[in-house]
Amino acid sequence: MTQIAGVFPVLPTPFTPEGPPDVAAFLRLADFALEAGVDGVVFPGMASEVETLSAEERAQMVAALGKHLGGRTTFVVGASHADPAQSAARAREGQAAGAVAAMIMAPPGCGQDVAQHVAFYRAVAEAAPGVVIMLQNAPAPNGAGLPPEKVAAIAAEVPAIRYVKEETLPCGQHVTRILAAATTLDGVMGGAGARFILDELARGACGTMPALELADAHVALWKAWQRGDRAEARRIYTLTLPLLAFQMTFRVRATKEVLKRRGLLTHTGARAAGPKLDEGDVAEIGELIATAKPAMTMHVP
Structure with missing residues (x-):
């Protein structure tokens, strides 16, 4: 399968002033990601306001994105749902659109019970055979905030889980512990908006899945890290971190405002709470x- 590594921004969902998703604006944002040189894109995720999208809107956007990308970059589909059958259906939609993996977060109701998580992911894997799963481990209230050893135990029981997106704090320590405990994984991606990216990379993370607004800067940081230029990577990190800290509070509204000021988005309306x-x-x-x-x-404001 395609290796998942590098910069994989989560694409936001633009909305028209009337309320529906703006597919044309969405595909222009995908073009920005491609022009920035990302290694792949993710959609939909929490940064996409996925919880506000209907099943029909979600399917429409995934199909449109897959067709637009046409294999030009790696596509990871977000397929989280409380019902494993629905999660599998979203994974199959992504697979049909060209996604190489499905990023899935088990429902918070699974809590800290490894057996419940294993049952959930097994049900998804059985209903979507051949789908590569990326287990998304997010803190409460959105996720269960599993400790690393439980993440590794779940992955060991479900062969379809090949990757983890780790977002619980402290992210760097958790990357270290997951990689030490899980021998079946192909990689651990950093999350948490790239606010801890250097620590994650230093501990063996295979990349990062931030929001989109600084995709070009994150690509430059990743390239600097890959060629061993730690000073340049830290320079970029230092420049971007204050904005990423602000984004931690205002989430997608901050992302959309930055994209607007960069000339990449016209309407900044959001549905998210x-x-x-x-x-x-x-x-x-x-x-x-x-x-x-x-x-x-690029697209410097």
């Missing part, structure tokens, strides 16, 4: 974009 930017936040994000600007290689 969470705080909205006020006048002071709008001023602050401008300062943070200016700080990150030297790390950007």
Whole structure:
């Protein structure tokens, strides 16, 4: 199978002023990712406001993205659902659209019970034969926030799980512990918005799955790391971290505001719950974009 490694941004879902997903704007954002030189893209995920998308909207966007990419980069489909049958159906939709793997988070109701997680993932694998699963381990309330050894135990029982996206804190330590405990995995990807990316890479993570707004900077950081230029990687990290810290609070609304200021998005409407930017936040994000600007290689605001 295709190796999953490098920079895999999670694409956001643009909406029209009238409310539906804006497919044309969405595909333009995919083009930005391709132009930035990413190693792959992920859709839909939490940064895509996936919890607000209907099954029909989700299927439409996945099909449109797969057709648009046409194999030009690696595609990982988000297929999380509380019902394993529905999760398998979303994985098969992605597979039909060209996705090489399905990123799936078990429902929070599984809690810390390894047996429940194993049963969930086995049911998905059996209903979607041949699908490569990336186990997404996110903190509560969205995920169960499993300790690394339990992640490894689940992966050992479900051969379809080949990758983990690790987002529980402290991310770096968890990458180390998962890799030490899990001998069946092909890799562990960093998450948490790339706010801990250097620590994750230093501990053996095979890449990162941040939001989209700084894809070009993250590609430059990854390339610097790969060629052994730790100083350049840290320079880029230092420039981008204040903006990523701001994004931790405002999530997709911050992502969309940055994309708008970079000329990549017109309408910043969002369905997701969470705080909205006020006048002071709008001023602050401008300062943070200016700080990150030297790390950007294209569409510089």
